[in-house]
Amino acid sequence: xxxxxxxxxxxxxxxxxxxxxxxxxxxxxxxxxxxxxxxxxxxxxxxxxxxxxxxxxxxxxxxxxxxxxxxxxxxxxxxxxxxxxxxxxxxxxxxxxxxxxxxxxxxxxxxxxxxxxxxxxxxxxxxxxxxxxxxxxxxxxxxxxxxxxxxxxxxxxxxxxxxxxxxxxxxxxxxxxxxxxxxxxxxxxxxxxxxxxxxxxxxxxxxxxxxxxxxxxx
Amino acid sequence: xxxxxxxxxxxxxxxxxxxxxxxxxxxxxxxxxxxxxxxxxxxxxxxxxxxxxxxxxxxxxxxxxxxxxxxxxxxxxxxxxxxxxxxxxxxxxxxxxxxxxxxxxxxxxxxxxxxxxxxxxxxxxxxxxx
Amino acid sequence: xxxxxxxxxxxxxxxxxxxxxxxxxxxxxxxxxxxxxxxxxxxxxxxxxxxxxxxxxxxxxxxxxxxxxxxxxxxxxxxxxxxxxxxxxxxxxxxxxxxxxxxxxxxxxxxxxxxxxxxxxxxxxxxxxxxxxxxxxxxxxxxxxxxxxxxxxxxxxxxxxxxxxxxxxxxxxxxxxxxxxxxxx
Numbered sequence: 001x002x003x004x005x006x007x008x009x010x011x012x013x014x015x016x017x018x019x020x021x022x023x024x025x026x027x028x029x030x031x032x033x034x035x036x037x038x039x040x041x042x043x044x045x046x047x048x049x050x051x052x053x054x055x056x057x058x059x060x061x062x063x064x065x066x067x068x069x070x071x072x073x074x075x076x077x078x079x080x081x082x083x084x085x086x087x088x089x090x091x092x093x094x095x096x097x098x099x100x101x102x103x104x105x106x107x108x109x110x111x112x113x114x115x116x117x118x119x120x121x122x123x124x125x126x127x128x129x130x131x132x133x134x135x136x137x138x139x140x141x142x143x144x145x146x147x148x149x150x151x152x153x154x155x156x157x158x159x160x161x162x163x164x165x166x167x168x169x170x171x172x173x174x175x176x177x178x179x180x181x182x183x184x185x186x187x188x189x190x191x192x193x194x195x196x197x198x199x200x201x202x203x204x205x206x207x208x209x210x211x212x213x214x215x216x217x218x
Numbered sequence: 219x220x221x222x223x224x225x226x227x228x229x230x231x232x233x234x235x236x237x238x239x240x241x242x243x244x245x246x247x248x249x250x251x252x253x254x255x256x257x258x259x260x261x262x263x264x265x266x267x268x269x270x271x272x273x274x275x276x277x278x279x280x281x282x283x284x285x286x287x288x289x290x291x292x293x294x295x296x297x298x299x300x301x302x303x304x305x306x307x308x309x310x311x312x313x314x315x316x317x318x319x320x321x322x323x324x325x326x327x328x329x330x331x332x333x334x335x336x337x338x339x340x341x342x343x344x345x346x347x348x
Numbered sequence: 349x350x351x352x353x354x355x356x357x358x359x360x361x362x363x364x365x366x367x368x369x370x371x372x373x374x375x376x377x378x379x380x381x382x383x384x385x386x387x388x389x390x391x392x393x394x395x396x397x398x399x400x401x402x403x404x405x406x407x408x409x410x411x412x413x414x415x416x417x418x419x420x421x422x423x424x425x426x427x428x429x430x431x432x433x434x435x436x437x438x439x440x441x442x443x444x445x446x447x448x449x450x451x452x453x454x455x456x457x458x459x460x461x462x463x464x465x466x467x468x469x470x471x472x473x474x475x476x477x478x479x480x481x482x483x484x485x486x487x488x489x490x491x492x493x494x495x496x497x498x499x500x501x502x503x504x505x506x507x508x509x510x511x512x513x514x515x516x517x518x519x520x521x522x523x524x525x526x527x528x529x530x531x532x533x
Contacts (some may be wrong), residue, residue, distance in 0.1 A: 053376050056383035063386070077268040078282050095441035101289065101300045102263055110219065110494035111473035119265070121287070125239040127301040130225060133285055134267070152228040152305035156239060158220045160439040168268040169285065178471075179219050184436035184497055207263035208289060208300075219471055220438065221464055221491040 064091050069106070071193070075172035076117050079104065079204075084196055087117070087204075089188040096162060096183030101126065102208035104190040107164065111178050117190060118174050122163035124183075130155050132169050132176060162186070228305035232312075235301055238294070245295040254301060255312060258290035261300075390418050391506055392434070392444075399432070399446055400481030403505075415507040416515075418500035427452060427475055427495060430520040432502040435477070438490050444499065447486050448520070451476030453495075454529030460488045468492065478523070 071080040071087050080087070089106050093099050103120050122128035130153040157163055161180035166172025175181060192203045226234050236251050238244045244252060252258070264284045272278040290301045306312050394414045397407040403414045418434055427433070427449055437443040451457040457468050457476045470476050474492040478484065487493060505512050 053380050057379040060379055060383055060386075074268065074270060077270075077280055078266060082270065082280075083276075095436070108494075108496040109473075110496055111471065113473075113496075119263075121302065122300065125299050127231065127235065127299075129228070129287075129302050129304050133265075133287060133304045153225045154228050154231060154234070154302070154305070155223050155225050156234070158223055158439075159239065160437065160441060161220060165265065167265050168282070169265055170267045170269065180223075182436070182438040182441065182494065182497060184438065184441035185494065186441075208261045208291075219474055219492050219494070 062091075066090055067188075068194075071117060073117075073171075075166035075168055075174070076104070076119075077168040077171070079119075079167045080117065080193065081195075086194045087190045088192040088194070090191045091188045093189035094187055096123070096186045099123070099162070099183075099186065099189055100206065100208070102206040104204055105164070106187045106190060107181060108185040108187060109178075110181055110185060115187065116164075116166075116174070118164035118166050118172070120162050121165050121175075122157045122180075124157050124159050124161060126157050126163070127154055128157065128163045129153070130176070160184070229309065229311045231301070231303070231306045235292070238296065247293075247295065252292055252294065254290050254292070254303065254306070258292040258301065260303075260307075261289040261291055262286050263289070386420070388419075388421055390420065390500070392416055392418050394446055396483075397481050398479035398484035398486070399448070400479075400483070402432070402448075402480045403446065403502075412508070414505055414511075416502045417504040417506055419503045420500040423500045424495040424498040427498070428517070429522055429526070430517040432515055432517055433477065433498050434500040434502065435493060435497040436499060438493050438497060446502065447477035447479050447484070448517075449475050450478045450487070450523050451492075451526050452529070456527040457487075458525030463488045463491075476526075 067089050068086050069089060071085045072083060074082050087106075093103075093105070096105075099105060099120055101120055101123060104117060105120055106115055106117050108114075109116050133152070157180055160183055162183055163175045164181050165174045165176065169176075190204055192201060194201050232254060235254060236244055246252060246257075263286075265287055266282040266284055268280050268282040270278050270280050286304070288303045288307045290303050292299055292301060303312070392415070394403045394416055397404060400407060403416070406412060423433065429449055429452060431449045432446065433449055434444050434446050437445045451470045453470050453472045453474055455470045455476065457470060459466060459468055460478075468476070468491070470492045473495055475495050475498075476487045476492050478486045478488065502515050504514055
C-alpha cells in the first residue's frame with residue numbers, strides 16, 4: 001500500500017520555481033522517490049498555501065454553484081417565514097440567466113448595499129402592473145370598484161431589466177418603490193427552502209409553470 | 219434606474235400589447251394582432267397582504283389575505299412574453315377586445331367578482347414555525 | 349517505491365507519473381488564480397471608442413487595443429466623480445462596459461442628446477456615467493445606473509508603453525452641468 005499523497009502537495013511547484021525553503025539534507029529534489037515525512041504539515045508555508053487554495057475553491061463554488069442563506073424579513077410572507085428559514089440559491093441563474101416570470105430570486109438592492117428576496121413578475125418586454133393590486137376586501141373598503149379598476153397604471157419592462165415584487169405586498173419595498181431592476185443585479189434563484197430541520201426541505205415551485213385552475217384549455 | 223418608461227392605464231393594454239419592445243408592431247404567425255383573451259394562455263399566481271398580529275412576540279401568528287394576480291402568456295414571432303392582466307381581466311375593455319368570447323373566457327371574467335364574495339372565507343391564517 | 353500505485357518503473361511510466369503529478373499540482377493553482385481575477389484585479393483589453401481619447405485613442409487607425417488593470421475590490425464603494433469604472437450594462441447583463449463617473453447620488457446632472465429630460469436628479473445608490481468620446485452609449489441613453497452594477501475601477505494602463513501608468517482620474521476636468529448635492533442644498 002503506497003502512502004497517501006494528497007493531490008494538493010506543493011513540492012512540485014516549489015521545485016519548479018526553484019524555491020528552497022530549507023537546505024537541509026531532508027529537502028526533496030524533484031526526482032526523489034522518498035516522500036517527505038509529513039506532506040501537509042511539514043512546512044508552515046505549505047499549510048498556509050493549501051488553506052488559501054481551499055478557501056479560494058470554496059468561495060468560487062459559492063459564487064458559481066449553490067449557496068444557502070438564512071431568509072429574514074416579512075416581505076416574502078407566507079412563502080418565506082419572517083425568521084428561521086434557510087433557502088438554497090442556485091447561482092447558475094445569476095444575472096437572470098434562465099429565470100422566468102414567477103420565480104423567486106435573490107438580488108442586490110439597486111438603491112442600497114443590501115440584498116433582497118422577491119418574486120419576478122416581469123422580464124424584458126413583458127407588461128406589469130406598476131401599482132399594488134389590493135385584495136378584494138380592501139378595495140371594496142376604499143371604494144375601488146370594477147369601473148375605476150381600469151385606471152391602474154401599467155408599463156412595459158425595458159431591455160435588460162425585470163420587475164420584482166415581494167409576496168407580502170403590504171411589507172415589501174421592491175420595484176414599486178425603485179422601478180425595474182437590472183437583471184445584472186440578480187444573484188441567483190431560490191430553488192428550495194428548509195425549516196430548521198433538514199427533512200423539512202421543500203422545493204420552491206413556480207406557480208406559473210403548471211396549468212392553472214381557470215385555463216382556457218380546461 | 220432606467221429613464222422613466224411610458225406608463226399607460228390598464229384600459230389601453232390591448233393597444234399597447236400590439237407594439238413590441240423595439241417600438242414596432244409585433245409580428246404574429248397568422249398576421250393578425252394579439253388578442254389577449256383568445257390567443258394567450260391565462261395564468262395566475264397568489265400574492266398576499268399579510269399582517270403579523272403581534273409584532274413584538276416571536277411566535278406571533280400571521281394573517282394573510284390572498285390577492286390573485288392574473289397573467290397572459292402570449293407568443294409572437296420573437297418568442298413568448300407575459301402580460302399581467304390583473305387590472306384588465308373582467309373589464310369592459312377586455313370584453314370588447316375579444317371578438318369571439320369563448321365560454322372559457324366568459325367564466326374568466328367572473329373570476330374577480332367571484333373572489334370578492336369568497337374573501338372572508340379565504341382568509342389564510344398562518345402560524346409562524348419559529 | 350512506486351508512489352502512485354503502478355509497479356512498473358520504466359522510464360515511460362516514470363515520465364507519465366511525474367507529468368500527471370505536476371499537472372495536478374498546477375491545477376490546484378487554478379482556483380486561487382480565478383479567484384484573484386474575479387475579486388481582486390484583472391488585466392483587460394478595452395474594446396471600442398467610447399472612452400476616446402482617454403482609452404483606445406487610435407481606434408480608427410489601428411486594431412490595437414489598450415490593456416488596462418481593473419481593480420475589483422470594493423469597487424462600488426466610495427466612488428468619486430472622474431473615476432473610470434467597469435460595470436455590467438443595465439441593458440445587457442452579459443456585457444461589461446467602461447465609462448467615467450460624472451455624477452454621484454444626489455447630484456443634478458444636465459443631460460445630453462438622447463435623454464428625454466434636460467435635468468436629472470441622480471437617485472440614492474446610483475451614479476451618472478458617461479463615455480469620454482462621442483460614440484458612446486451611456487447614462488444619457490439608459491439613465492443613472494445602480495452603483496451595485498459596478499464591477500471594477502481602471503487604475504492603470506498597462507499597454508501601450510508610452511501611455512502606461514497610473515490613471516490619474518482626479519486630474520480629469522469635471523464636466524459642466526453637474527450640480528453637486530451640497531451646492532443644491
